[in-house]
Amino acid sequence: MANSKNLMRIISAAVALAFVISWIFKSMNGMEDTTWLNVRQGALVTIAAFLTLSIYSFLYGDNPFYRFAEHLFVGVSAAYWMSLGFWSTIVGNLVPRTHPAIADFFQIAYSQDIPTYLRLIMIIPVVLGILLLLRLVPKVSWISRWPLAFIIGTTAGLNLPRYLQSDFIQQINNTFITMLPAWEGFGSFFSNFSFSASGQFAMIMSNIVIFVGVVCGLVYFFFSKEHRGWFGVASRIGIWVLMITFGASFGYTVMGRISLLVGRITFLFHDWLNIL
């Protein structure tokens, strides 16, 4: 146990020394011009490189460097979001509609053009917010369920027509496609036959795949009927369609993730080590 602790101390010291040396080297670049600017820039780049490598050390397993970066990241972001929430929601939306003195205190402009009823309406979210905070008082914490019920109920109600429109009716509308686009008979079809994406054959196949895919996909999501017989066959085709779609989506998204990795690698090798 003692040995592993000592080993960890030695590794930590070596890593710290390596990054201090890195800082010195980064700071020495163009030292003649703006010394302190370089020292500060060198420190920022070195810290960013250290934190990047600390997060990457997760690939090895849990270790003190990863834990340090994780806790720093969580702590800083939690504080940042809390501060942002306060200044954007309470100070940004509520304070300008309360009273000029309060707006002056926060050094923001008081909204004079807002009618009185809109000012009074702001009392409702304030009261709901206070009720929500009452959960910190054990004796009356049950009151916090009221604003929760309001939040969930209201937003579920508001979402219903929105989802119905975008995910349901609009999807049906987009599935109204013809199976034989630009059809002028078999003669024209064979004489102008082409495998190109804009060709008639590809368009016909595309529309058929859309139609069959939508119908079979819908059948898969029937929950109150057993998937047997022709229903089972359609359901099976539906899940295949879904899996093929997922495969394509997976490849597409992974390519996006690779570009993020390239960005970090570029930072390490170009901005930090200057070897790219």
Add this chain to the structure above:
Amino acid sequence: MQKLVQRAAIFFLALLCIGITPLLAQSGADTSGSAMDDMAQATMADLPVPPAPPTNVTVQDRSNDNGTGVIVRWTASADEGAAGKVLMYKVYRSLVSDAPFDQWVERGQVQINGGEYSYVDEGARDKDKSDYFPKGVDLFYRVAAVSADTFGLSASSDPVQSADEWYNTTRTTVLVFVLVFFGFTLYFINVAKTGKSLYVRPLAGIEAVDEAIGRATEMGKPILYVLGLGTASDIATIASFSVLGRVAKKVAEYQTPILVPCYDPIVLTVAEETVKTGYSDAGRPDDYKDDSVYFVTQSQFAYVAAVNGTMLRELPATNIYLGKFYAESLLLAETGAVTGSIQISGTDEIAQLPFFVVACDYTLIGEELYAASVYLNREPILMGTLKAQDYAKAFVLFSIAVGLLGRVVAPDLLHTIFNIK
């Protein structure tokens, strides 16, 4: 003494310069007066001739909106075809019809399209916004035909006032669907309440929950339940709460620890209530630990870093990811796979499902997540809703079949009905 003389000389020279300059300027003006007149005449002759202004500027309040739009129409300039003399049209707005031109505000530009000439002037409803659209006041519009050098300005339109409507007629289809869906739901809830058995097909992912909780109990390790990055109002998160309630009841019965790291403070509050209720339903309210449901942060990747760290340190036997997930899905699921946990996932985010399918043992795809809560609880209200959803899907299949035939008979009719603005 010498310096004093130098300064006096400079002072007098400066006075001389100041006095002479206007005289020089005046004499210059005098001497070149006739030349200036000639130049002015030449400039007047070279001034670009403005194109003929647009005519018949008509205005109309945009229907089916909340008083934030006016449609402006006009007849094209007579010079439009004359060798590209008119390049575009500009639409101006003022609160006074005879205001000087510098008080007319440009609202938009319309390129030459050779067809219908109209522009929708729209803005925001909120008075705080910079593009606030004045409602209930007279607005006047003028349209300018713009050439390369100048423009021809139309006469002012008649006044128009924007007004909001109570009912958006383009969304009648949505209303019909809502009523139909409500009808189905109420009917099947009543059917379920009568005690009639309604079939729900088995969902492998949900059937595995009990097995996964049992495994965690045997191993003496916790269960990690991740609700994702959604808010308490997201449907996927609400569905996840239902499953969480069931899982909490089971872990309370088996006395297995549960960890619920939360991303959103409101979700944290609901999750706490849900888990507490689960423990109470199991008859073990005192076993609930306050630190089993906890807030992490609202930063996406900091949240991932924290949950991944928890996985590595606590080594949970089972990870359940149900809710709304984004780019963090693969990071979480991959780490869980590395630590050897049984993983059950489900989301309605289509872009993230592939990652869960790849890295998890069981995945609830899209609507299966919503059905999961029904499958677990089997309450009449939920059963009725599920049955209604299936009938809605049957209605979709029917509509698509009709649409297929409709393409042959009346191609545009169905699109008109289903195309909602």
